[in-house]
Amino acid sequence: MPPAMAWRLDIAVQTPAHAALGDLLSYASPAPLVPGTLVRVPLGRREVLGVVWNEPSPLDDAEPDMALKPVGAALDALAPLGDAWRDLVAFAARYYQRSIGEIALAALPPQLRDLSGTQLARRLKRKTTTGPVAETAEAAHPVALSAEQTAALARIEAEAGTFLLVGSTGSGKTEVYLRCVADLLAGDAGAQALVMVPEINLTPQLEARFKARFGDDAVVSLHSGMTNPQRLASWLAAHSGAARIVLGTRMAVFASMPGLKLVVVDEEHDPSYKQQEGARYSARDLAVWRGQREGAKVILGSATPSLESWHQSRPAEGEDPGGRYVRLAMPSRIGAGELPTVRLVDMNLQPPKTVLSGALLDAIGQRIARGEQSMVFLNRRGYAPVLACADCGWKSECPHCSAYRVFHKIDRTLRCHHCGFTERVPRACPSCGNPDIAPVGRGTERLEEHLAELFAAVTRPDGSAVRIARIDADSTKKQGALESQLAAVHSGEVDVLVGTQMIAKGHDFRRITLVAAVNPDGALFSSDFRAPERLFSLLMQSAGRAGRDAAYLAAQGATAEMWIQTHHAQHPLFSALRKHDYTAFARQQLEERAAAGMPPFAFQALLRADARTQEAAQAFLNAASTAADALAGAERVVRYPAVPLAIQRVANVERAQMLIESPSRAALQRLLAQWQPLLHALRRTPEGKGVIRWLVDVDPHSI
Structure with missing residues (x-):
């Protein structure tokens, strides 16, 4: 070891999955590097990107372990990643049972791994410097606020912490977000805001509104639909503070934003915020944790909040001190708009094999004759299952x-x-x-074809043929397809829009006056206890696409309607939906969950195993459960027997899972942390033979 190599650095690198190498690897360096510095280091036969994690310590010549590999080049043109960012990554790794390096490197733009220090320096020269946000024409003439919006803004301004903004569809939640961001940026020249949406297809729509309000230079996007150079440019702009507003999907929760003062999580109930591959983190929960760590306000917005967030925002009552969030209500639509009337069609009274009831077809036909639009929602793509x-x-x-x-x-x-x-x-x-x-x-393709046949003889007010359009994952594969299809809907070219849940949320369709859900019953009796919650949210969100423009409704002399075709018209979920009564639905669901000891009154994790045979997967899980008996505090955590997944074989890999549950989050976390080394060791025993991979999913969204 040359004498110049005088410092030991603990560095986070993306180690191979289940390599059991530990969180941080030690390297030798001739100079003490600041924590948060990006460096290139040797790992096996490769050179990889790493993050200096802790303060450097001097290497003692007398230390027996002097075989530390030397650090390569440091990307010192880039400002080090801050303490708050590293705390967020460390918390996420600890809570979701992954390595620090895996989370840290996944949070960085992929192109950073390939750039040399010189190339990075050139990229950084292209970036603009931070400055005041220019006032655009839209900002100079803001829309008038409702009394509910004004009251919500006043409380957000006056109080700190996390807010749950419960606003019905069309109540103007986006305008509240825009005002909060505007007030923040006007009052603090270095402040940054993070605005998160659940899905990529909602990002361009929101991006357009934010750029119209704050100008192009102030706003960048971060989501997986971007190219690697685009992601790098956005990330660098956020990291340097040049981008005052970052819009993104769940990955954006890890954006390096040194001036973060406000986090907005729109549609906070959406399952898309839970990562389903690799590190299975909840971006919504991390956003709340990040806000607390950095002293930033957090606004969670939804018409149908997750039951966890609703429970956390409950008011104090008797001995119950209440939740940690501040609940803000905006139940009314902007202007004179009313929520759509919900009509239930009992399919038991229809002729066998009826796809769309006569009454529903007649209602859609009336809309077409008046030049209005209808939306038919079926959450199953393809022609037939x-x-x-x-x-x-x-x-x-x-x-x-x-x-x-x-x-x-x-x-x-x-x-x-x-x-x-x-x-x-x-x-x-x-x-x-x-x-x-x-x-x-039936899938959306077949429904689209069926509707085209049914309305083949019907004409629009101008005498032209009826146009049916379909939006789902198949019809929007090509680049720009979604944008052009949405533009056709907004311009009024489409009479009936057929689609999956892609069309059910976030979109502001001004001419849709009727929404129909064709076959929503499957979720009513699912083995997954969250299925009714997801269905209620989806139907409420779908209903929210109808009648969003009160002036248009009045001019047409029309009323907005939501039609639901069901074989279970008396189900309490539909009773609450008819009244748009989320509160009643949430109360009933929380009572059931409290009685059954389910989240949010208990805490869960899944241990999953993928193997060549179902027997091998289950044997590994059951052996892991037996090994956990010896761990401290194991008696406070219930471990259920291993079972196959609902779809137990995918790509010739058999999948099994074990549910782990405890009334104490701390007890569950302690057991999971102690369990990790046992699971790594178990892979090398006969019980681990045939197991391809295993993973822990904390706070799982579907069981």
């Missing part, structure tokens, strides 16, 4: 998954939505040769 042979019972099962391949008529394929395996539709039954194989069930 399965192709089947009536003679021998063959069905279009996926050979690699325990699921059916979906029939897509447009390109005549059978496609597995789990592993992606795709084949052309066979000319005859592969089992018995019967040429008469038929689709069973």
Whole structure:
């Protein structure tokens, strides 16, 4: 070891999954580098990007371990990542049971890993410096606020902490966000705001509104739909403070923002905020933690908040001290707009195999005749969920998954939505040769075709043919497809819009006066206790697309309606939905969960194992449960027997899971932390043979 190498640095690097190498690796450096500095370091045969994590310590010549590898180049053109950012990463790694390096490196733009110090310095020269936000024409003539918006803004201004803004669809939550950001930036020249949305397709819409208000230079986006150079440019602008406002999806919660003073999480209930691959973090929960750590205000907004957030915002009552969040209510729509009337169609009273009831078709026809738009929501893409042979019972099962391949008529394929395996539709039954194989069930493609047939003879007010459009993951694959389809809806070219949940939330369609949900019953009796909550949110959000423009409704002489076709019209979920009564629904759900000891009254984690056989996966999980018996505090944590996942085989990999539950979050976290080394060791025993991977999912969203 040369004498110049005088410092030991603890560095976070992205170590291989389940390598059990520990959180930080030590390297030798000739100079003490500041924590947060990005460096290149050798790892195996590669050179990788790392983050200096702790204060450097001098290397003692007498230390027996002098074989530390030397640090490579430091990317010192970039300002070090701050203490608050490193605290956020460390908390996320600890809470979600992952390594610090995995979280830290995943949070950085991928292109940073490939740039040299010189290339990075050139990139940084292109960035503008931070300055006052220019007032745009829209900012100079802001819209008038309602009394509810004014009251919410006053409380956000006067109080600190986390706010739950419960605003019905169309109540003007976005305007509240815009005003909060404007007040912040006007009062503090170095302040930054983070605004999060659940899905990429909502980002351009919100980005346009923020740029119209604050100008192009003040706003950057961060989401996975961007190219690597775009992500790097946005990240550098946020890190330097040049970008005053960062808009993004869940990944944006890890953006390096030294001046962060405000975090907005729009549609905070949305399951998309929970990462489902790798480190399974909840961006909403991390946003709240980050706000507390950095002294930033946090606004969680939704018409149908998650039951966890609703419970955390409960007012104090008797001996209950109440929740940690401040609840703000905006129940009224802007202007004279009213929430749509909810109509239930009891499908038990309809002829067998009815897809759309006569009354619903008549209502859509009336809308078309008046030049209004309707939206038909079905949360299942493709033409039909399965192709089947009536003679021998063959069905279009996926050979690699325990699921059916979906029939897509447009390109005549059978496609597995789990592993992606795709084949052309066979000319005859592969089992018995019967040429008469038929689709069973309905997806958005088939519904679109069905509606086109039903309204083929109907004309629009100008005499032209009715136009049916479909928006789902299949119709929006090509770049720019979603934007052009949404533009067609906004311009009035589309009469009936068919789609999945992609169209159910966030969009501000001004001419839609009728929304219909075709087949929502599946979630009512799901084994997942969160399914009713998700269904209620989705239907409320869908209803919120109707009648958003009160002036348009008045001019048309129309009323906004939400039609729901169901076989369970008496279900309490629909009773609450008819009254737009989220409070009643939440009360009933929370009472059930309290009685059953489920979140938010208990805390959960899943231990998952993927293996070549189901027996191997379950044997690993059951052995892990037995090993946990010896851990301190194990008696405070319930471990249920291992079971297969609902879709137990995907891409020829068998999947099993074990639910772990405790009334104490601290007890659950202590057990999980102690369990990690046992799980790593178990992989190397006979019980671990055949196991491909295992993972811990803390606060799982679906079980």
